[in-house]
Amino acid sequence: MKFGGTSVGSAARMQAVARLAADAGSNLVVLSAMSGTTNTLEEIVAYLYNRNADGAKDTIARLEAKYLKTIRELYATEEAQKQCEAYVHTVFDGISALTRELFSQVQEKIVLAQGELLSTKMMELYLKEQGVNVLLIPALDFMKLDAQGEPDQDYICEHLLPLIAPKADLYLTQGYICRNAHDEVDNLRRGGSDYTASLVGAAIGAEEIQIWTDIDGMHNNDPRIVKDTRAVRHLHFDEAAELAYFGAKILHPTCIQPAKYANIPVRLLNTMEPSAPGTLIDNKPDHGTIKAVAAKDNIAVIKIKSSRMLLAHGFLRKVFEIFESFRTSIDMICTSEVGVSMSIDDTRFLNEIVHHLKKYGTVSVDLDMCLICVVGDMDWENVGFEARVLAAMKEIPVRMVGYGGSNYNISLLVKEEDKERALQALSRQLFA
Numbered sequence: 001m002k003f004g005g006t007s008v009g010s011a012a013r014m015q016a017v018a019r020l021a022a023d024a025g026s027n028l029v030v031l032s033a034m035s036g037t038t039n040t041l042e043e044i045v046a047y048l049y050n051r052n053a054d055g056a057k058d059t060i061a062r063l064e065a066k067y068l069k070t071i072r073e074l075y076a077t078e079e080a081q082k083q084c085e086a087y088v089h090t091v092f093d094g095i096s097a098l099t100r101e102l103f104s105q106v107q108e109k110i111v112l113a114q115g116e117l118l119s120t121k122m123m124e125l126y127l128k129e130q131g132v133n134v135l136l137i138p139a140l141d142f143m144k145l146d147a148q149g150e151p152d153q154d155y156i157c158e159h160l161l162p163l164i165a166p167k168a169d170l171y172l173t174q175g176y177i178c179r180n181a182h183d184e185v186d187n188l189r190r191g192g193s194d195y196t197a198s199l200v201g202a203a204i205g206a207e208e209i210q211i212w213t214d215i216d217g218m219h220n221n222d223p224r225i226v227k228d229t230r231a232v233r234h235l236h237f238d239e240a241a242e243l244a245y246f247g248a249k250i251l252h253p254t255c256i257q258p259a260k261y262a263n264i265p266v267r268l269l270n271t272m273e274p275s276a277p278g279t280l281i282d283n284k285p286d287h288g289t290i291k292a293v294a295a296k297d298n299i300a301v302i303k304i305k306s307s308r309m310l311l312a313h314g315f316l317r318k319v320f321e322i323f324e325s326f327r328t329s330i331d332m333i334c335t336s337e338v339g340v341s342m343s344i345d346d347t348r349f350l351n352e353i354v355h356h357l358k359k360y361g362t363v364s365v366d367l368d369m370c371l372i373c374v375v376g377d378m379d380w381e382n383v384g385f386e387a388r389v390l391a392a393m394k395e396i397p398v399r400m401v402g403y404g405g406s407n408y409n410i411s412l413l414v415k416e417e418d419k420e421r422a423l424q425a426l427s428r429q430l431f432a
C-alpha cells in the first residue's frame with residue numbers, strides 16, 4: 001500500500017492511514033512525505049546553494065514548527081510524543097548544520113530525503129502506540145540505483161527480502177528515497193513514491209500494489225467540459241501508460257513498468273472513500289472496449305514540406321536530429337510523401353527548431369492546439385472504432401489524426417477553441 005503526501009498530510013490523515021494499513025492484513029506500506037514538505041525542502045536547498053543562511057534558517061524553522069504541531073495532535077501518550085519530537089529535532093538540527101558547510105549535490109539529496117524519513121518515523125511511532133507490531137525497514141538499506149541511475153532490481157530483491165524475514169504484522173518503508181551506485185543518498189525524482197511502491201511490490205511478489213491518493217483519480221474529469229462521466233474501473237497497463245502522458249493524476253508514469261513486467265496488478269484507491277472499488281490496472285485487455293478520452297492543451301504543430309522528401313531516404317532523420325539537439329520530444333507525427341507534421345508540448349526552443357528546419361523545406365507552425373487521445377482496445381483488426389471517432393469529429397476541423405501507433409490509442413489534434421466541442425462529441429459518440 002502506498003500513501004501519497006496528502007493522504008499523510010495531517011495528524012488526522014495519518015491516523016486514518018494507520019487504521020487502513022493495520023486493517024488490511026499482511027502488508028507492506030510505502031509512505032510519501034507529508035504534502036508540501038518536499039517542496040519546502042527544495043526551497044531550503046535553493047537557499048543553501050545561494051549561501052543565504054537566513055533564508056534557509058527561516059524556512060527550516062517554519063517547517064520544523066509544522067511538524068511539532070502535527071506531533072502534538074498525533075499521539076495519545078507523552079512518551080511517543082517526546083520520542084518523535086526528539087527525532088524531529090535531530091532531523092532539523094542536521095539540516096541547519098548545513099548552513100555552515102559548503103553545500104553540494106550530496107547534501108542536497110540528504111536534505112530532500114528528510115520528508116519521507118520524517119513521515120515514516122511518525123507513522124512507526126504512532127502504530128506502535130496503537131499496539132501494532134510494525135517494523136520500519138529503511139529504504140536506504142535496499143533501494144539502489146545502478147550506474148545508469150536506474151533502479152537495480154536484483155540488488156533490491158536481494159537486500160529487501162532478508163529485511164522482511166522477521167515476523168511483523170506490518171512493514172513500513174520510505175517512498176522516493178534510495179542510494180545511487182556510489183552509495184550516496186539519492187531519490188527517484190519528484191513523485192517517485194509510486195515508483196518505489198511498484199519496485200517493492202515487484203521485488204516481494206506482492207499479490208497487489210495499491211496506490212492510495214486523496215483525489216478520485218479514476219474520475220479525473222473536469223465537469224465543466226463533459227457531464228455524466230463514469231469512473232474507469234479497469235485499465236490495461238498500456239492504456240494507463242497512454243493516459244499517463246496527459247498528466248491524468250492517476251499513476252506516476254514510471255510506476256507502470258515494474259508492475260507490468262512482474263504481472264502484479266496495481267489498484268488505485270481513494271483514501272477519502274476507502275470502501276470504493278477504485279481502478280484496477282493489469283495485463284488483461286478488455287476486448288472491444290473504449291475506456292477514456294484525455295486532452296492536453298498548449299500544443300504546437302510544426303509542418304515541414306519539401307519536394308526533396310519525395311523518394312528520398314534519411315530525410316526524417318535530419319528532421320528528428322534538430323528536435324533532438326534542442327532536447328524537445330515529439331509527441332505526435334503524421335507524414336505524407338512530401339510533408340511531415342509533428343506536435344510538441346515544450347515550445348521553449350520553437351524558434352530555434354523552426355530556424356534549423358528551414359534548411360530542409362518550407363516550414364509552418366500552428367499554435368494553441370489541443371491533443372486529444374482516445375484510449376481503449378484499438379487493435380486494428382477490430383472494425384468500426386476509428387470510424388466512430390472520426391464521425392464524432394464531423395463538424396470539427398481536425399489538424400492531424402494518429403492511428404496505429406499502438407494498439408491502445410487514437411490521437412486527434414484540434415484547435416484549443418474546439419476542445420470542448422470535440423470532447424463532448426466524442427463522449428456522446430463513444431460512451432452514450
Ligand code: ASP
Nearest residue numbers: 032038176190191192193
Ligand atoms: N515526496 C516526494 C515528492 O513530493 C515523492 C512523492 O511524493 O512521491 O515528490
Ligand code: MG
Nearest residue numbers: 004005032191
Ligand atoms: Mg507527492
